Amino acid sequence: MRADAQRNRARIVEVAREVFREQGYDASLDEVAKRAGVGAGTLYRHFPSREALLDAVMQSWVDRVEEAAGKVLAHEGPPRDLLLAWFTAYVGLVSLHKGGPAKITSAMGDPTSPIMHKCQVLTRATDRVVERLRAEDALRAEVDTVQICRLVGGVAAVADQGGLDDGAVRPLLEVVADGMLAPA
Amino acid sequence: MRADAQRNRARIVEVAREVFREQGYDASLDEVAKRAGVGAGTLYRHFPSREALLDAVMQSWVDRVEEAAGKVLAHEGPPRDLLLAWFTAYVGLVSLHKGGPAKITSAMGDPTSPIMHKCQVLTRATDRVVERLRAEDALRAEVDTVQICRLVGGVAAVADQGGLDDGAVRPLLEVVADGMLAPA
DNA sequence: CACGATACGGAGACACTCTCCGCTTAGCAA
DNA sequence: TTGCTAAGCGGAGAGTGTCTCCGTATCGTG
Structure with a gap:
């Protein structure tokens, strides 16, 4: 994986952990993307579903x-x-x-x-x-x-x-x- | 309450009971309205929130x-x-x-x-x-x-x-x- | 029958999910 | 260093759902 992709992935997981803790499992994924400073596409490429993201968070x-x-x-x-x-x-x-x-x-x-x-x-x-x-x-x-x-x-x-x-x-x-x- | 309003209300409750049983509590309220043959506005006037509708269903x-x-x-x-x-x-x-x-x-x-x-x-x-x-x-x-x-x-x-x-x-x-x- | 109060309905603003594709950039090879 | 290309990016937009607003239709009373 390219270095920038790896950075983004890690950042998304970190932010998602925070957002899930704050707002629960139903939090908006667009918001996670926004807070992580990436586009929605980037989030969904790394994590095709909400559950996949949760998996990484866990x-x-x-x-x-x-x-x-x-x-x-x-x-x-x-x-x-x-x-x-x-x-x-x-x-x-x-x-x-x-x-x-x-x-x-x-x-x-x-x-x-x-x-x-x-x-x-x-x-x-x-x-x-x-x-x-x-x-x-x-x-x-x-x-x-x-x-x-x-x-x-x-x-x-x-x-x-x-x-x-x-x-x-x-x-x-x-x-x-x-x-x-x-x-x- | 006007007679037609009463009819609509009853019909919405009836349909909602059915839809909730079929699809669970998260079912689309627009779908309830559609199946009941009323506009979304009518549904939301009678039941300002999902919970209010559930209350009637119960x-x-x-x-x-x-x-x-x-x-x-x-x-x-x-x-x-x-x-x-x-x-x-x-x-x-x-x-x-x-x-x-x-x-x-x-x-x-x-x-x-x-x-x-x-x-x-x-x-x-x-x-x-x-x-x-x-x-x-x-x-x-x-x-x-x-x-x-x-x-x-x-x-x-x-x-x-x-x-x-x-x-x-x-x-x-x-x-x-x-x-x-x-x-x- | 006429006329107000009451109720209707659906267009539309807003939010969220997820996809698609043109553009950018990392990283390698020369 | 430079140029190339695959990997990766981002955000517009389609699809779906919630809920509101207001012009229009209908009820029911005098």
């Missing part, structure tokens, strides 16, 4: 997911604490921009979504937590990783759309956690 | 909510069955059109939403179920009606956005139910 996000999972798993503690710590991290990770929870949760199971692979790092990270809890026989047999992602994604989605703060989200996550932990 | 929905709650409460049975029956009905009620779960769940707590009052019949209906379970000491003390609505709304939202069928939704609702029922 590149660094993948690392944050891995890191968050590692941090949560490093702490020793009761299964309920571990699960809640991961749920909290999960909600934070998918809520980086408005519309994120819905977007990411639905993309996780949609093979036609260009960001499916990005989203699946969340599934894998959740799986690490699940395995740990399984080893301790702390999880009910019926629940699986996908269900957990859907439930926590659902909580994140209502929190996002309803503008709930952490204090309101916490009890929801507790209910979900208690519903899947093995009875004492 | 008029009959309110009755269905009351009815569903009554039917669920009429059946005797273990608390878990009651709760799951209501959850299932709840998901069905908010999923009448695509985008419904997110719309309704976020409107429930948004005083600026024109459909807030419509949505609150769901809260009240849920409250009836909650009271019944409280009387039997079947619910944990920490959970309240609003949280239940958020959780079930969240499940409905992911089901809606991810195209999940009833079989996939059921286990999610079970986790939520088990998380809020008093331990045996």
